[in-house]
Structure formats: C-alpha cells, structure tokens
Amino acid sequence: MIRLDSRTPDFDQALRRLTDWDAGLDPAVEATVRDVLHAVREQGDRAVLDYTQRFDRLRANSLAELEVPRAKLREALAGLAPADREALALAAERIRSYHERQVAESWEYSEADGTRLGQRVTPLARVGIYVPGGKAAYPSSVLMNAIPAKVAGVAEIIMVVPAPGGELNPLVLAAAELAGVDRVFTIGGAQAVAALAYGTETVPAVDKIVGPGNIYVATAKRMVFGRVGIDMIAGPSEILVISDGQTDPDWLAMDLLSQAEHDEQAQSILISWDADCLTRVAASVDKLLPTLEREAIARQAWDSRAALILVRDAAEACAVADRIAPEHLELSVADPDALLPALHNAGAVFMGRYTAEALGDYVAGPNHVLPTAGSARFSSPLGVYDFQKRTSIIYASAVGADQLGRAAKRLAEGEGLTAHARSAAYRIREGQ
Ligand SMILES: NC(=O)c1ccc[n+]([C@@H]2O[C@H](COP(=O)([O-])OP(=O)(O)OC[C@H]3O[C@@H](n4cnc5c(N)ncnc54)[C@H](O)[C@@H]3O)[C@@H](O)[C@H]2O)c1
Ligand SMILES: N[C@H](CO)Cc1c[nH]c[nH+]1
Ligand SMILES: [Zn+2]
Numbered sequence: 001m002i003r004l005d006s007r008t009p010d011f012d013q014a015l016r017r018l019t020d021w022d023a024g025l026d027p028a029v030e031a032t033v034r035d036v037l038h039a040v041r042e043q044g045d046r047a048v049l050d051y052t053q054r055f056d057r058l059r060a061n062s063l064a065e066l067e068v069p070r071a072k073l074r075e076a077l078a079g080l081a082p083a084d085r086e087a088l089a090l091a092a093e094r095i096r097s098y099h100e101r102q103v104a105e106s107w108e109y110s111e112a113d114g115t116r117l118g119q120r121v122t123p124l125a126r127v128g129i130y131v132p133g134g135k136a137a138y139p140s141s142v143l144m145n146a147i148p149a150k151v152a153g154v155a156e157i158i159m160v161v162p163a164p165g166g167e168l169n170p171l172v173l174a175a176a177e178l179a180g181v182d183r184v185f186t187i188g189g190a191q192a193v194a195a196l197a198y199g200t201e202t203v204p205a206v207d208k209i210v211g212p213g214n215i216y217v218a219t220a221k222r223m224v225f226g227r228v229g230i231d232m233i234a235g236p237s238e239i240l241v242i243s244d245g246q247t248d249p250d251w252l253a254m255d256l257l258s259q260a261e262h263d264e265q266a267q268s269i270l271i272s273w274d275a276d277c278l279t280r281v282a283a284s285v286d287k288l289l290p291t292l293e294r295e296a297i298a299r300q301a302w303d304s305r306a307a308l309i310l311v312r313d314a315a316e317a318c319a320v321a322d323r324i325a326p327e328h329l330e331l332s333v334a335d336p337d338a339l340l341p342a343l344h345n346a347g348a349v350f351m352g353r354y355t356a357e358a359l360g361d362y363v364a365g366p367n368h369v370l371p372t373a374g375s376a377r378f379s380s381p382l383g384v385y386d387f388q389k390r391t392s393i394i395y396a397s398a399v400g401a402d403q404l405g406r407a408a409k410r411l412a413e414g415e416g417l418t419a420h421a422r423s424a425a426y427r428i429r430e431g432q
Pocket of ligand 3: 237361
C-alpha cells in the first residue's frame with residue numbers, strides 16, 4: 001500500500017504511475033496468450049485440452065467431455081437449497097428488470113419526397129460469455145452476462161467457465177440454467193477465449209465474447225478483437241472510495257478488501273481530505289485482513305496495489321478519482337449527489353454510506369461487468385446494447401433519387417470516382 005498526499009511536489013508523478021494503464025499489458029502475459037491463441041487456432045480441440053490440463057489441472061480425452069450436459073444444469077437448479085435459489089432468483093429478477101430498460105428499438109422516418117431512412121436494431125446471433133472461475137466461482141457473473149443477452153434476444157449463448165481440478169460450484173450451473181444459457185463448457189483462460197473466437201471441432205465460433213476475467217482473459221479478449229467483437233476490458237477488479245471521514249472505518253476497510261480479495265492484481269484506493277480517516281481505515285484493514293478466507297490474495301493485492309490518498313477537499317478528491325477512472329467508485333459522504341456532477345469516469349458509482357459496492361456485485365440490478373484499467377474513460381457497463389447491433393436502412397424514392405443523386409454525382413466527381421458519379425446519375429430523371 002502506498003500513501004500519497006496531493007500537497008507534495010511529486011504527487012502528480014505518483015498519480016501518473018497509478019494511472020499508467022498500459023502497465024496492465026504485461027509482456028510476459030502477452031507472450032503466453034499469443035502462444036495459446038496461435039495453438040488453439042492451429043490445433044483446435046487438442047490445444048484447448050492440453051492447456052486445460054496444464055493451467056486448470058483438468059484432464060479429458062475429448063472436448064465433448066468438458067461440455068456440461070443439459071440434464072446436469074437442470075439438476076443443479078433443482079438441487080439448490082431454498083435460500084440459495086431465492087437469492088439467485090431475486091438477483092436474476094432485479095438484473096432482468098434493470099436491463100429491460102436498456103432495450104433499443106428500431107426507428108425510421110420519412111421525408112416529403114417519399115425517401116425513408118432508418119436504423120434497424122437486431123440481436124447478435126451467437127455470443128460467448130466468459131464466467132471467471134480460477135480463484136473463485138462466480139454464479140453472479142453468469143447472471144450478469146447471460147441475462148442482458150437474453151433480454152436482447154440473442155439466439156444462442158455459449159458459456160465457458162474454468163473448473164480447476166474438475167471442481168465447479170453447482171451455483172454456477174444453476175445460474176446458467178436459470179438465465180437460459182444454451183451450452184456450457186468447463187474451459188477457461190486464454191484457451192477458452194481462443195476457442196470461442198476461432199471455433200474448434202467442438203466449440204462453435206461466436207460473434208462476440210463478453211465477460212470479465214483475470215489478466216490472461218482480458219489480454220486474450222484484447223487480442224482476438226476484430227475477429228470477434230468484445231464488450232470491453234473487464235480485468236482485475238478495482239474500487240475507489242471517496243470518504244468524508246464520517247463512515248465507520250471498518251465499513252470502508254471491508255469495502256476496499258471486498259475487491260482486493262478477487263485477485264492479487266485487484267486495486268483498492270481510498271481518497272479523503274481527513275488524514276485521520278486514512279489512518280483509521282489502514283488500521284482497520286490490518287485488523288480485518290486475517291479474518292478473510294482469501295487472506296493471502298487480499299493481502300498481496302493490498303500490499304502491492306492499494307493506495308491511500310490525502311487531498312485538500314472534496315473537489316480535489318473528485319478530480320483525482322476522475323483521473324484514475326475506477327471500475328467501482330463509492331461516494332461515502334453525507335451528500336453524494338453534490339459530488340456526482342464533478343465525476344465522469346467510473347464504471348459504476350455507489351452513492352452514500354449505505355451503498356456497499358458488494359450490493360452492486362450481486363443484487364442491485366445494474367451490471368457488475370464493468371470497465372477496468374482506466375477504460376471507464378471510454379467504456380460502459382455490460383448491457384443489452386452489447387448484444388444488439390444497428391444496421392442503417394436507406395430507401396430512396398424516385399424523386400429522392402433524383403434530388404440526392406445530383407449532389408452525390410457532384411461529390412463523386414469531386415473525388416474523381418466516375419463509377420460512383422454515373423451510378424447516381426443513372427437515377428437522375430433528365431441529364432443522365
Ligand atoms: N471487471 C469486472 O467486471 C470483473 C467482474 C468479476 C470478476 N472480475 C475479475 O475476474 C478475475 C477472475 O480471475 P480468476 O483467476 O479467478 O479466474 P479467470 O477465470 O479469469 O482465470 C482463470 C484462468 O486463467 C488462466 N491462467 C491462470 N494462470 C495462468 C498462467 N500462469 N498462464 C496462463 N494462463 C493462466 C487459466 O487458464 C485459468 O483457467 C479477477 O481478476 C476478478 O477481479 C472482474
Ligand atoms: N466485483 C466484481 C467485479 O469487479 C464482481 C463480483 C462477482 N462476485 C463478486 N464480485
Ligand atoms: Zn466483487
């Protein structure tokens with residue numbers, strides 16, 4: 001953990017290091033991922049099986065063996081404890097309700113001469129959803145990925161999830177059944193991303209890959225972009241808390257640790273204009289860390305990637321947060337609405353002392369697949385819009401073709417494109 005003070009002369013440089021997003025592009029990780037992508041592209045199932053054995057300690061004779069039969073998905077849902085089923089159903093319902101508001105509709109308008117212009121919105125045909133599962137199982141990520149795809153009307157959803165050592169939390173399978181996933185493969189990492197992007201003998205190639213994952217997954221998605229669509233860079237988790245010093249330090253410490261426990265590379269940042277607040281929260285973190293099941297991961301993330309930042313006031317806190325562009329931004333202050341207008345770069349904003357980021361991870365309703373590594377400057381949360389595409393529709397009436405054709409012909413001539421000019425001119429009534 002590092003401590004920074006905005007009054008010190010080297011603050012700007014330190015902040016620049018903290019927001020050196022390209023540092024996430026680790027050359028060693030990139031080299032590994034490039035090899036994996038190449039091997040899967042060339043050798044298909046065989047390479048996926050080899051890497052699954054190597055990275056996930058899961059051996060199989062064929063990739064078909066790593067597809068979870070539909071009956072197993074149904075059994076997992078039917079076999080849930082009632083309290084688990086209720087919690088999953090509540091989360092699913094709230095996520096569906098929130099995302100239904102994002103559906104975009106096709107539109108069209110007509111001009112006086114009968115020309116019609118429009119935009120047709122259609123769902124993607126087949127998508128791949130990545131559900132992380134290396135260090136923890138993420139049933140919540142199944143819902144967050146699959147429900148917006150279903151709401152958009154995607155015809156086929158292929159889910160990949162690693163099952164290290166062959167172990168897979170039944171909640172993950174139950175969530176897949178509940179959300180309407182079509183096929184599930186227990187493969188993960190860059191090899192799963194490659195299988196979805198290029199297709200193999202067993203795994204069908206998809207149109208777009210969405211979902212969060214560790215640095216290997218995020219790097220693989222970055223590299224296959226173009227061959228397939230991707231949603232965003234949703235890598236190791238991040239939280240940034242702005243505190244006025246009036247929230248219980250244990251609450252703040254646990255909020256920071258809630259993201260640290262995801263990954264050794266997760267980032268937790270606390271900003272306050274109250275120096276005592278930073279000291280109290282640091283002490284709470286030290287006290288609470290040993291109580292976590294995933295203490296080792298959280299401790300490593302805290303030691304290597306956390307920052308406590310002292311600023312002059314709330315305005316400066318917002319300016320610094322905006323530069324960092326975190327995945328999650330908690331405004332643990334009396335009047336969060338007063339800060340919101342000054343904030344533009346965050347995947348999701350959690351308003352007020354009672355809105356723990358963890359609520360957003362599971363049940364609030366908005367998506368928890370969010371941009372990381374500063375990409376909140378230009379990316380949005382995963383949503384229905386990621387599973388819809390837009391096609392422009394142009395219908396020229398005879399009169400419209402005449403009028404628009406004259407201008408088109410002129411512009412084409414200006415570009416020296418004769419065929420363009422004549423193509424437009426053929427449809428002009430006189431003077432062809
Ligand atoms: N940004 C978001 O919206 C969001 C949401 C949920 C989770 N997350 C993040 O997802 C990640 C989940 O990570 P995870 O590791 O638990 O699961 P994961 O499924 O993302 O990664 C596991 C896979 O990584 C690969 N891998 C691990 N070590 C490797 C190595 N040395 N070489 C090659 N491949 C290797 C393996 O193939 C393994 O299957 C965390 O970073 C968490 O913070 C992000
Ligand atoms: N905080 C993660 C997104 O960075 C999402 C998640 C899933 N389960 C728990 N948390
Ligand atoms: Zn989380």
